[in-house]
Each structure stands twice: as structure tokens, then as C-alpha cells.
Amino acid sequence: MTRILDVSGLHTYYGRIQALKGVDVVVDKGEIVTLIGANGAGKSTLLMTICGKPRATAGKIIYDGQDITHMETFQIVRQGIAQSPEGRRIFSRMTVLENLQMGATTGNPADFDGDLERVYTLFPRLKQRQTQRSGTMSGGEQQMLAIGRALMSRPRLLLLDEPSLGLAPLVVKQIFEVIKEINEQQGVTVFLVEQNAYHALKLAHRGYVMKTGSITMSGTGKELLASSEVRSAYLEGGH
Amino acid sequence: MMDYFLQQLINGLTLGAVYGLIAIGYTMVYGIIGMINFAHGEIFMIGSFISLISFLILSSIGAFSAVFAILIVLLVTMIFTAVFGWSVERIAYRPLRDSFKLAPLISAIGMSIFLQSFVQVFQGARPKPLQPIMHGGIKLLEHDGFAVQISYLQIIIILLTVGLMIGFTAVIQQTPLGRSQRACEQDRTMAALLGVNVDRTISLTFVMGAALAAVAGLMFTLYYGVIDFFIGFLAGVKAFTAAVLGGIGSLPGAMLGGVLIGLIEAFWSAYFSIAYKDVAVFMVLVLVLIFRPTGLLGRPEVEKV
Numbered sequence: 373m374t375r376i377l378d379v380s381g382l383h384t385y386y387g388r389i390q391a392l393k394g395v396d397v398v399v400d401k402g403e404i405v406t407l408i409g410a411n412g413a414g415k416s417t418l419l420m421t422i423c424g425k426p427r428a429t430a431g432k433i434i435y436d437g438q439d440i441t442h443m444e445t446f447q448i449v450r451q452g453i454a455q456s457p458e459g460r461r462i463f464s465r466m467t468v469l470e471n472l473q474m475g476a477t478t479g480n481p482a483d484f485d486g487d488l489e490r491v492y493t494l495f496p497r498l499k500q501r502q503t504q505r506s507g508t509m510s511g512g513e514q515q516m517l518a519i520g521r522a523l524m525s526r527p528r529l530l531l532l533d534e535p536s537l538g539l540a541p542l543v544v545k546q547i548f549e550v551i552k553e554i555n556e557q558q559g560v561t562v563f564l565v566e567q568n569a570y571h572a573l574k575l576a577h578r579g580y581v582m583k584t585g586s587i588t589m590s591g592t593g594k595e596l597l598a599s600s601e602v603r604s605a606y607l608e609g610g611h
Numbered sequence: 612m613m614d615y616f617l618q619q620l621i622n623g624l625t626l627g628a629v630y631g632l633i634a635i636g637y638t639m640v641y642g643i644i645g646m647i648n649f650a651h652g653e654i655f656m657i658g659s660f661i662s663l664i665s666f667l668i669l670s671s672i673g674a675f676s677a678v679f680a681i682l683i684v685l686l687v688t689m690i691f692t693a694v695f696g697w698s699v700e701r702i703a704y705r706p707l708r709d710s711f712k713l714a715p716l717i718s719a720i721g722m723s724i725f726l727q728s729f730v731q732v733f734q735g736a737r738p739k740p741l742q743p744i745m746h747g748g749i750k751l752l753e754h755d756g757f758a759v760q761i762s763y764l765q766i767i768i769i770l771l772t773v774g775l776m777i778g779f780t781a782v783i784q785q786t787p788l789g790r791s792q793r794a795c796e797q798d799r800t801m802a803a804l805l806g807v808n809v810d811r812t813i814s815l816t817f818v819m820g821a822a823l824a825a826v827a828g829l830m831f832t833l834y835y836g837v838i839d840f841f842i843g844f845l846a847g848v849k850a851f852t853a854a855v856l857g858g859i860g861s862l863p864g865a866m867l868g869g870v871l872i873g874l875i876e877a878f879w880s881a882y883f884s885i886a887y888k889d890v891a892v893f894m895v896l897v898l899v900l901i902f903r904p905t906g907l908l909g910r911p912e913v914e915k916v
Binding site for chain 1: 787790791793794797798800801802803804805806807808809
């Protein structure tokens with residue numbers, strides 16, 4: 373398999389606080405790879421650093437054979453990376469449609485109608501709410517919008533930050549099914565950050581565990597699910 | 612009595628058009644980078660100088676019809692003033708973008724002083740007159756020897772302003788550029804994550820604001836017939852007042868605020884004391900800041916997360 377993302381020795385600081393302490397992560401084309409860990413472990417920071425916000429202070433990020441460590445954010449995402457970030461960050465004063473149009477910023481205008489249709493097929497709810505101001509929607513709908521918006525750029529690598537956060541179990545299930553569908557049917561590689569470790573590890577081909585800025589374990593989804601360490605730290609309470 | 616009122620209404624609307632056009636520049640820049648561009652009044656002043664110089668060059672070349680001359684000058688003024696607007700952002704604000712919040716503000720004040728002095732040095736401190744380009748008007752009504760008149764120039768100013776504001780609103784609401792600007796206004800990081808070139812979008816915002824201020828500068832030159840290097844200060848502060856009155860960050864607010872400030876100034880001059888017209892305008896600023904800091908159409912800062 374070909375490597376699509378190769379992160380090595382990554383260090384990131386927020387001011388004087390070190391958020392990433394030499395992180396190594398690889399993702400192959402076509403995979404779903406998940407990154408689990410507790411709150412504040414640095415998972416979201418890793419996703420944002422891949423996109424250049426904040427910048428890595430040391431280490432390398434290779435995307436599709438190209439060193440993107442020092443590129444501008446808007447140029448990084450133009451290479452085919454899309455992110456649905458922590459907190460969703462939808463444009464709440466814009467309509468659903470406008471948010472999706474923003475998602476298509478880097479895309480070819482000729483593809484827009486088809487891509488929009490595809491997102492609406494994945495999330496029929498968004499089509500019903502097309503002209504609604506997105507800030508007035510429910511959390512689940514906003515999450516669908518954040519993922520849909522990321523898909524509008526036809527990414528080859530999709531970075532998802534806690535898509536299940538704060539959502540009802542039924543909606544979580546629905547979102548995870550969509551992630552699987554995006555991966556299997558549209559061939560999008562997915563790098564998924566989750567606190568909902570059980571669902572994430574069941575879905576993912578491989579996984580990493582992060583603790584206070586470093587990767588502490590890695591393996592296939594099944595291996596990690598079976599590991600006693602992961603079970604006691606992240607799966608207690610049985611999601 | 613009624614005719615006097617009507618005449619002041621026309622005058623006030625004309626004045627309001629000028630303020631409104633400048634106010635848009637304040638409000639847009641505030642919306643996108645959260646800073647008051649104190650040099651914006653100077654951009655307006657530079658616009659008025661460029662228009663004056665263009666008129667003089669045109670008239671020295673030969674006779675043109677007034678409307679044609681105004682159109683050419685309009686275009687030239689917008690382009691050159693936009694270059695000034697772009698440069699100001701590039702030189703004085705962009706390097707300070709990740710600095711502390713007060714830094715670009717101080718830089719803006721410095722830029723304002725610099726531009727004023729620049730024009731003073733290169734154009735002289737004395738007021739510069741322009742021969743009236745356009746004469747005449749339409750008499751709307753007349754009785755008891757008092758005529759209500761709207762000049763052709765006032766008609767052009769009001770129509771041009773309305774047209775520009777409609778076109779401008781369409782750009783912000785309908786085009787990809789306008790969408791990117793609104794996105795940057797809400798969340799610059801997220802806009803960058805979607806592939807928006809944030810620096811370029813901010814630059815274009817300055818360019819658009821400067822182009823509108825240029826139109827205001829041209830109108831001012833035509834309407835008053837005399838300009839100097841200091842006109843940007845008062846007009847700038849009044850337009851800023853208009854932007855605050857309408858709700859800083861809100862485009863329709865800036866337009867509404869501009870018209871209201873123009874009307875307040877005209878009616879105060881007409882019915883009270885012309886010497887205190889500026890006091891009246893700035894009283895409005897004080898009152899708005901005390902009783903309704905978000906302005907008429909502004910939204911409260913609190914956002915649902």
C-alpha cells in the first residue's frame with residue numbers, strides 16, 4: 373500500500389506549553405486510522421498541526437510524497453486534505469448551503485452540483501435545511517454539516533475530529549456508518565480522532581493511542597480493542 | 612415650512628451618501644480583522660485629491676461632457692485610491708497581524724498622520740478649488756419665493772451611491788469572494804482550513820473599502836468644490852460615527868448610519884446652529900456608545916457556541 377500521510381518526530385508548542393512531543397503517525401491510502409486518547413492528550417493539536425495551524429516546531433509532515441510541513445494552511449488543504457475540526461466550526465451565521473459552498477472553495481466549480489448531490493445523499497437532513505442558518509440547527513445536524521463541508525472539496529485524506537462528541541447514540545451510529553461509506557465507496561482515506569474509543573476502534577483498520585503529547589501504543593483496531601491497557605483506560609463504562 | 616424641510620432632506624441625503632460610502636470601509640475592515648482602520652479617512656482624502664488632479668488633467672487636455680468626465684475620473688480615482696488602500700494594509704497592518712491587539716491600531720494612527728503629511732508636503736497646505744463641473748438642477752416646487760431644488764450633481768451622487776450599495780451588497784451576498792469575506796469574518800482559521808487565502812481576502816477587503824471611499828472623495832470634491840489635506844479627519848470620524856451608529860460590522864448598518872448622520876447634520880444646521888453641527892453628530896456617537904453600543908443593526912458580541 374502507498375503511504376498518504378507520514379508524520380515523524382512532530383513537536384508543537386502553544387506558547388511555552390508543549391502539546392506534541394515527537395509524534396510519529398503513518399496513514400496508508402484507503403485506510404481508516406483512528407487516534408484515541410483522553411481529553412487534552414494532543415489529538416486535536418496533531419490534526420491542526422498537519423494543516424499548519426499551529427506550525428510544527430520540529431519534525432516532518434509528508435503528504436503524498438510531498439513535504440507540507442512549512443506550507444501555508446490554504447495551500448496544504450489544496451493538496452487534497454480536508455478537516456472537520458474540533459468544535460465543528462461551522463459558519464453559524466451562514467446558511468447550510470453557503471457552508472457547503474465554502475467547503476467547495478478549492479474544488480472545480482463544474483463538480484459542484486454533483487458533489488452537493490452526493491453530500492445530500494449521505495445526509496438527507498442537510499438538504500431539508502439548505503436555506504436555514506446553520507447556527508440554529510441541532511448538534512447532530514451541525515456535525516453532519518461539518519463533515520459534509522469537508523467532503524465538498526473532494527479530499528483524498530479526510531481528518532475528522534471527534535465527530536461523535538455530544539451526539540445521541542443513534543446519531544453517532546449514523547455518523548460512523550457514513551464514515552465507513554465515505555471510505556469504502558468513495559475511496560477517501562480517513563484519519564479519525566475520537567474519545568469514543570470503542571466505536572472508533574471497531575470501525576478503523578488501525579489505531580494509535582495518545583497520551584500527553586506522545587503516541588504510547590499502536591496496532592490494528594482489533595488488537596487495541598483486545599489490549600487490557602486500552603480497555604481499562606478508554607473503554608471502561610462500555611460505550 | 613414644508614419646502615424648507617424638503618430641501619434639507621435632499622441636502623442631508625446627499626451628505627449621508629458620502630458618509631455611508633466611507634462608513635462601509637470602516638465596518639468591513641472591522642468585521643474581518645476586528646480593528647478600526649483610523650487611516651480610512653485619509654484614504655477618502657487621497658481619493659478626493661486624485662479626483663481633483665484627474666479633473667484638472669482632463670480639463671487641460673480639452674473639453675469633455677461633464678458626465679463623461681465624471682465617469683473617467685470615477686474609474687481612475689477608484690483604481691489609484693484602491694492601490695493606496697491595499698498598500699496601507701500590506702505595509703502597516705499585515706506585519707502586525709499576530710501582534711497584540713493594540714499594535715495595528717497604533718500603526719493605523721501613525722499611517723493616518725503619515726498620509727496627511729504626505730499630501731500636505733506634496734500638494735501644499737492651502738485649500739484646492741475646483742471649478743464646478745456640473746451646473747443646474749431640477750426645481751421640485753416653488754412658492755413664496757422659496758424653491759426646493761435638487762441639483763443634477765445631487766441626483767448623480769444619490770443615484771451612484773444607491774447603485775454602488777446595491778452592487779456591493781450583491782457582491783458580499785452572492786459571490787464566492789463575498790462568501791469568503793463573510794467566512795473570514797466569522798472564523799479565519801476555519802476559512803483557511805477550507806482553502807481560503809485569508810491574507811488575499813483581507814487585502815481585497817481593503818481594496819473594496821478604499822474604492823468606495825474614493826467615490827466618496829470624488830463626490831466631496833464635486834459637491835464642495837474645495838478640498839485640503841485635512842478633510843479626511845472630520846469626514847473620517849463622522850463616517851466612523853455612522854458605522855458605530857448603524858452597528859459596527861454591519862453593512863446595511865453602515866449605509867443606514869451614514870444616511871442618518873447626513874440627515875442629523877443637515878437638519879441641525881438648518882433648524883439649530885450650523886456652528887454646532889459637528890457637536891450634534893458627535894453627541895450621537897456618545898449617546899449610541901452609552902445606550903446602544905451594538906448600534907442600530909449590529910448584533911451583540913455573544914455568540915452561541
